[in-house]
Amino acid sequence: MTPSGEGQQPHDARRQRRLALARAWAAAVADTTYVPMSPREIEEYLLALVDRIGDALSAEPFDPEPVAEIGTLLVRAHFSGPETLERTLDVLGRTLLFNPETGPVDRLAERVVTVLGAVASGYATAMRQDAFDQQEEIKRALLNAKNDVERVLKVSEARFRQVFATSAVGIAITDLTGRCVEANAALAEILATESSSLVGRQFDELLYATDTDGLHAIYRDLVDGVLDTYRERGRLRRDDGETAWVYLAVSVLRDADGNPTHHVTMVEDITELHLLADQLSHQALHDALTGLANRQYFASRLESALGSPAPITLYHLGLDAFSVVNHGLGHDVGDRLLKIVARRLEAAVQGERALVARISGDEFAVLVQHSPTTPSVLDMIRILQDELAEPVYLDDQGVAVSAGIGVVDQPPAGIEIADLLRAANSALRRAKANGKRQWSIYEQREDEAERVRSRLAAVLPGAWESGEISVAYQPMVRLTDGRIVGVEAVITWEHAEHGVVSPRDCMRLAEDTGLSLPIGLWALEAACGRAREWQDLFGDGAPTLWLRLTPLQSGDADLVGAVRQTLADTGLGPSAVRIALDTGAVLAELGDAADNLRVLADTGVGTALHEFGGAHQELGLLVESKTQALLLSPAVVREIVGNTPALRRALGEMVSVAHLAEGVVAAAGIDTAEQADRCRSIGVDLAQGAHFAPPLPPEQIPALLNGV
Amino acid sequence: MERVAWVPDDVDEGLPSAARLYDYLLGGGHNFAADRELAAKFLKAQPNARNIARENRAFLRRSVLFMIESGVRQFLDLGSGIPTVGNVHEIAQKADPDAHVVYVDYEEVAVAHSKLLLENNDRATIVQADLTVPESILEHPDTRALLDFDRPIGVLTAGVFHFVSPAKEPKRIVAAYRDAVAPGSYLAISQFTADFMPEEMAGIVEVMKNSRDPMFPRSYDEILDLFEGCDVVEPGVVATPLWRPESVTAASDEPTRAGIYAGVGRKR
Numbered sequence: 001m002t003p004s005g006e007g008q009q010p011h012d013a014r015r016q017r018r019l020a021l022a023r024a025w026a027a028a029v030a031d032t033t034y035v036p037m038s039p040r041e042i043e044e045y046l047l048a049l050v051d052r053i054g055d056a057l058s059a060e061p062f063d064p065e066p067v068a069e070i071g072t073l074l075v076r077a078h079f080s081g082p083e084t085l086e087r088t089l090d091v092l093g094r095t096l097l098f099n100p101e102t103g104p105v106d107r108l109a110e111r112v113v114t115v116l117g118a119v120a121s122g123y124a125t126a127m128r129q130d131a132f133d134q135q136e137e138i139k140r141a142l143l144n145a146k147n148d149v150e151r152v153l154k155v156s157e158a159r160f161r162q163v164f165a166t167s168a169v170g171i172a173i174t175d176l177t178g179r180c181v182e183a184n185a186a187l188a189e190i191l192a193t194e195s196s197s198l199v200g201r202q203f204d205e206l207l208y209a210t211d212t213d214g215l216h217a218i219y220r221d222l223v224d225g226v227l228d229t230y231r232e233r234g235r236l237r238r239d240d241g242e243t244a245w246v247y248l249a250v251s252v253l254r255d256a257d258g259n260p261t262h263h264v265t266m267v268e269d270i271t272e273l274h275l276l277a278d279q280l281s282h283q284a285l286h287d288a289l290t291g292l293a294n295r296q297y298f299a300s301r302l303e304s305a306l307g308s309p310a311p312i313t314l315y316h317l318g319l320d321a322f323s324v325v326n327h328g329l330g331h332d333v334g335d336r337l338l339k340i341v342a343r344r345l346e347a348a349v350q351g352e353r354a355l356v357a358r359i360s361g362d363e364f365a366v367l368v369q370h371s372p373t374t375p376s377v378l379d380m381i382r383i384l385q386d387e388l389a390e391p392v393y394l395d396d397q398g399v400a401v402s403a404g405i406g407v408v409d410q411p412p413a414g415i416e417i418a419d420l421l422r423a424a425n426s427a428l429r430r431a432k433a434n435g436k437r438q439w440s441i442y443e444q445r446e447d448e449a450e451r452v453r454s455r456l457a458a459v460l461p462g463a464w465e466s467g468e469i470s471v472a473y474q475p476m477v478r479l480t481d482g483r484i485v486g487v488e489a490v491i492t493w494e495h496a497e498h499g500v501v502s503p504r505d506c507m508r509l510a511e512d513t514g515l516s517l518p519i520g521l522w523a524l525e526a527a528c529g530r531a532r533e534w535q536d537l538f539g540d541g542a543p544t545l546w547l548r549l550t551p552l553q554s555g556d557a558d559l560v561g562a563v564r565q566t567l568a569d570t571g572l573g574p575s576a577v578r579i580a581l582d583t584g585a586v587l588a589e590l591g592d593a594a595d596n597l598r599v600l601a602d603t604g605v606g607t608a609l610h611e612f613g614g615a616h617q618e619l620g621l622l623v624e625s626k627t628q629a630l631l632l633s634p635a636v637v638r639e640i641v642g643n644t645p646a647l648r649r650a651l652g653e654m655v656s657v658a659h660l661a662e663g664v665v666a667a668a669g670i671d672t673a674e675q676a677d678r679c680r681s682i683g684v685d686l687a688q689g690a691h692f693a694p695p696l697p698p699e700q701i702p703a704l705l706n707g708v
Numbered sequence: 709m710e711r712v713a714w715v716p717d718d719v720d721e722g723l724p725s726a727a728r729l730y731d732y733l734l735g736g737g738h739n740f741a742a743d744r745e746l747a748a749k750f751l752k753a754q755p756n757a758r759n760i761a762r763e764n765r766a767f768l769r770r771s772v773l774f775m776i777e778s779g780v781r782q783f784l785d786l787g788s789g790i791p792t793v794g795n796v797h798e799i800a801q802k803a804d805p806d807a808h809v810v811y812v813d814y815e816e817v818a819v820a821h822s823k824l825l826l827e828n829n830d831r832a833t834i835v836q837a838d839l840t841v842p843e844s845i846l847e848h849p850d851t852r853a854l855l856d857f858d859r860p861i862g863v864l865t866a867g868v869f870h871f872v873s874p875a876k877e878p879k880r881i882v883a884a885y886r887d888a889v890a891p892g893s894y895l896a897i898s899q900f901t902a903d904f905m906p907e908e909m910a911g912i913v914e915v916m917k918n919s920r921d922p923m924f925p926r927s928y929d930e931i932l933d934l935f936e937g938c939d940v941v942e943p944g945v946v947a948t949p950l951w952r953p954e955s956v957t958a959a960s961d962e963p964t965r966a967g968i969y970a971g972v973g974r975k976r
């Protein structure tokens with residue numbers, strides 16, 4: 001309840017008047033400022049102020065003091081726009097003067113002016129204070145903002161400093177000309193120098209020439225924004241001349257406007273990693289004891305060497321009697337010996353593009369890639385052996401080292417590594433078979449021949465069908481008087497590329513391809529036909545027809561039938577032929593070989609044994625089978641014509657035995673008069689070979705027979 | 709060592725900012741000479757600028773109160789500006805002292821100022837971030853500490869999207885916030901348009917072109933499109949004074965002179 005004695009009615013009317021004033025006031029200042037209140041709230045807020053003003057106006061005695069605070073209350077509520085005060089004074093002045101609050105008041109106008117003055121001055125003070133506060137605030141905010149940035153900066157700078165100083169990663173900051181502006185201790189360490197000496201240097205100087213261009217391009221791309229960062233493995237030059245293997249991470253620094261100013265290059269030392277990786281791969285590729293390349297590594301290097309144009313020579317060395325050292329002096333001594341050998345082999349090929357490897361216990365290999373100054377194979381063998389021959393002193397015992405050496409010189413480029421190693425190995429075995437300190441060169445032509453052979457085998461069937469294969473006749477001469485007493489029918493192959501394929505090769509090919517039976521039959525028929533012609537021409541003077549059968553042909557179940565049939569067909573007498581079976585096949589009873597020999601002989605067909613080696617059971621076979629003739633094996637022939645009289649004499653015994661069994665002894669492959677003499681000297685009856693006549697076409701045989 | 713050039717720009721009070729310009733237009737004193745100079749040009753291009761600012765600020769207040777009434781107690785105020793009169797946390801915490809508010813602005817002074825103001829308020833904070841990079845805000849630990857994304861959040865973007873260029877894909881940005889909040893959350897948008905006063909708007913764009921906050925007005929359709937995934941509450945996207953006015957007289961005679969569209973959507 002209002003303690004007023006004026007009653008309800010006047011009080012309500014005054015309320016309504018004051019409320020109307022508050023509304024008018026709110027409306028007047030509404031668009032002068034933003035007050036975060038609802039219109040109702042604004043009215044209520046202003047109404048409270050109107051109350052204060054009204055109460056002050058009508059108070060007795062008059063005291064403007066309570067009104068002084070109104071300015072502050074207005075400003076605090078943000079009635080503080082540029083025009084807010086003006087509008088306020090306008091509204092209040094008009095209303096208060098002309099709609100008196102409470103009846104007639106003494107000196108009303110004076111009071112109103114005084115009140116409004118108090119509001120205005122209070123407002124001005126509040127505004128000044130507020131503006132000051134806000135400016136203070138904004139300055140503090142600004143300061144804080146700057147401090148924040150500063151702090152962030154300081155922190156990041158300090159952090160950067162710390163990282164920069166303590167990082168294990170080397171950091172270089174370079175300007176755009178590549179000059180080093182800043183380098184940390186880690187980088188200095190990586191480069192084996194002082195960081196102070198890096199500053200001012202061109203970063204380029206640290207790079208290897210081969211890397212410089214690439215990196216320049218990268219630095220440029222970074223500046224151009226083509227690249228953001230660059231990470232790559234690389235190398236840097238250390239001041240001590242060594243190489244540092246590093247990861248490089250390069251990025252570009254830009255100023256506030258985005259213009260590039262510097263490069264930051266992070267350098268991570270991976271030399272150790274690199275060395276470790278090296279070491280690991282070294283372990284995988286090297287022999288732990290000697291440090292030489294191991295077999296796998298050697299093989300891979302061999303492979304790449306084969307692929308390069310420079311010819312190579314492969315030496316395969318096997319220590320002589322190493323097991324004697326190992327067992328006699330102990331493994332430690334053996335190991336030391338191996339190490340010494342390793343060093344000596346390396347010394348031997350020093351200056352050559354060579355790789356020395358230990359490829360098994362006591363075996364080493366040396367790969368030499370030829371240069372114009374590379375010693376010849378023979379010289380190299382001498383160098384290697386001389387190097388090894390120096391006595392080795394182990395526990396005061398001088399041990400002489402020697403090795404057998406197998407050599408493969410200039411193997412063809414296409415050869416398989418396994419084949420190459422096998423070839424070297426077989427050459428080494430051959431050398432070792434001859435004793436200590438021996439060497440042997442692998443005959444790669446054998447190998448070459450082997451490849452040719454298989455190529456030929458593949459095309460043989462077609463060749464036979466197209467008539468490239470023919471039967472030729474090679475005379476057999478009686479050594480006592482030089483008369484042609486026989487001819488051997490051989491098959492020859494006039495190959496478009498390879499020229500004439502020798503009868504021996506030709507038969508081997510036929511044998512390999514399973515063609516030997518039909519070809520043999522075909523040759524038999526052809527030869528018998530010719531022999532019959534010559535018999536007609538020369539009667540008793542006609543030569544005996546020899547046919548050498550392969551092992552397969554020798555064991556052929558149809559052999560006897562085919563021979564008899566052919567003889568019958570051609571009308572050639574059975575004693576005019578010498579069907580020579582393969583001695584080995586007969587002895588081994590390959591197929592029907594043994595039976596064939598016996599049956600042919602039993603039926604009067606002239607027979608022979610070829611590849612006759614003179615062994616005991618062979619001589620026995622000769623006696624038993626009543627075979628008329630034998631053709632000595634090439635190995636025996638070599639011994640007869642060789643330089644060893646003792647051997648020759650021993651074979652002479654064998655020939656005598658054959659004669660006892662009434663066998664005619666023939667030797668093929670006689671190429672010189674001397675060889676012929678040596679054969680004759682031990683009683684060989686017939687000889688065949690280049691010294692007398694090559695295989696000839698049938699047409700030439702009669703002339704030859706006539707001529708003699 | 710030389711100070712290398714990756715350090716951020718210093719605070720430069722010589723460079724006017726939208727935050728301080730807005731403060732000045734609202735009658736605030738948190739501004740510098742350069743801001744007032746820009747304001748003079750702004751007022752020349754758009755003499756109604758003070759009203760526009762006031763109406764925008766009033767819309768912000770009403771939208772917050774509307775959300776409070778709808779049960780929302782957490783607010784994410786993107787582009788909050790210099791704390792001036794009627795800040796979101798004041799409005800919200802007056803209604804419910806437990807309301808949580810995260811302010812976001814990228815302007816250093818606005819942020820520093822907000823920090824001062826919020827020093828003793830553990831239910832409101834300011835994150836300095838660029839609102840066009842939503843993850844930087846949504847995943848900010850301060851945001852996560854104060855806002856519960858399982859409950860509705862009032863996302864406020866009052867007077868800010870006109871600072872986001874089309875190249876930044878405003879729709880994608882809004883969508884990121886919308887997708888991050890729970891269904892039942894609210895989104896408030898107010899932004900300048902050239903639909904009402906094309907000439908003045910062009911003038912404003914020109915004035916702001918070389919400030920650190922150039923402006924991009926948007927059409928009704930473009931603004932409505934930003935509310936994708938939300939139901940726009942009554943009265944839709946309208947001139948600021950027309951958005952749920954608190955009294956008939958409060959809406960000025962010529963509402964479109966407010967120059968800014970405003971609307972609130974509710975996430976489905």
Ligand SMILES: C[S@@+](CC[C@H](N)C(=O)[O-])C[C@H]1O[C@@H](n2cnc3c(N)ncnc32)[C@H](O)[C@@H]1O
Nearest residue numbers: 727730787788789813814815838839866867871
């Ligand atoms: C006009 S003020 C609006 C203040 C407040 N939201 C209001 O409506 O009353 C715009 C604010 O948005 C800020 N702003 C503009 N673009 C921004 C961005 N990309 N990220 C954060 N803040 C931004 C400005 O710094 C400025 O403080």
